[in-house]
Amino acid sequence: MNYVSNRMLNYLEPQMYARFTILANQKGCVNLGQGFPNFPPPQFLREALSQEALTEQLQYTQTAGHPKLLNSASYFLEQRMGLKINIDKEIVVSSGAQSVLCCLMQGLLNPNDEVIVFDPAFDLYRPLIEFSGGKHIGVPIKPKVFNTKEMMQKRFQNGQFIYSDDDNWELDFQLIKKRIEYDKLAEILEKHPNIVVCEDAAYHHITFGNNQPFIYPRCISHPKLKDRSICVISAGKMFSATGLRVGFAIGNENIIKGMKAAQTYHIFCLNPVNQTATARCLDQTADGIYFDSIRQLYEQQATKLLKGLIESRLNLNYWVPSGGYFIVTDISNIEIPNKYFIQNDVKVTRDFAFAHYMINEFGVVCIPCSPYYENKETGQNLVRWAFCKTDETISEAINRLK
């Protein structure tokens, strides 16, 4: 008897993030691995959750989303992004951006449909595509700017790091591209009317340098791309509460229709307390003031970690983030002791060997990036470090890397 379907066989082991978190705990490491903030969420979110828990009816609500949340999201998106959406047709809410993406794949794909994914890509996309019968096709994107330690040092002036418009490397799976690049994409796609564009905007509120949060160039607001696009948003990321499990997608009504059907026969509807509490939070933050402070906080933490990595014993090369939660570094200059290339009797790629080297000899967890590439060789010299952490956590990591 088969207890597990064939499509699950490759996914039975705990995810890489969980494995590294377990190791971090076992070995007393500073965890810059998994991308969750280790500081408390805003008080207004806690208050909204407690108030809604006392009054919300706690019955099934509309499968596409609680009306209060649909209205608040629509108001928020208009205020912050200038988008007008039809709440009956162009939005669906689900349990975090992950579940929204799952509904997208299930609602959209037919067997053997090809999904082009620009690598590095979130390692969630492949299973979601494959479980829905699609074929994952990874196309690597090379970062434009490669900064050595010396180049990075020069970019620190008066204690401030200078972010540039060329820092387009973003391991948060949405490269902040220039408007001209989207124009080019639109031109190419004109010849391919069946292609749908999915923009995973989980980190669209955290941008650095001149990139404005929410309104940097993107597909969902591009005149020629918007009608064929779906944009996925995570309220959990927006309110630094990854356990909130509220996400939504906006975009083309025909695609949203399939997503709503997928949602109906999957979870039916999302917990209404979380939805109405999120609605309150969106109303309270639609003026953008909260997000200005959040963006500054993350930029400050990114800068602190960048500085620490530059001053560390490690001779790394850097791609500077244009936002999000992570710094990606190239480890090709690092000599890694041979013993770390074998883990549980299996030979591992350089990035995994490096991560184990860091855990065992430096007491710091980072995440290997080869899983984000179709061709593992392409990513085997890259690791990522999360800066969505408290000052104390980042300082401790820096101390250990000195």
Ligand SMILES: Cc1ncc(COP(=O)(O)O)c(C=O)c1O
């Ligand atoms: C790029 C990206 N998309 C989607 C998600 C899932 O977000 P959520 O926690 O809202 O499910 C994540 C979570 O790490 C992510 O990094």
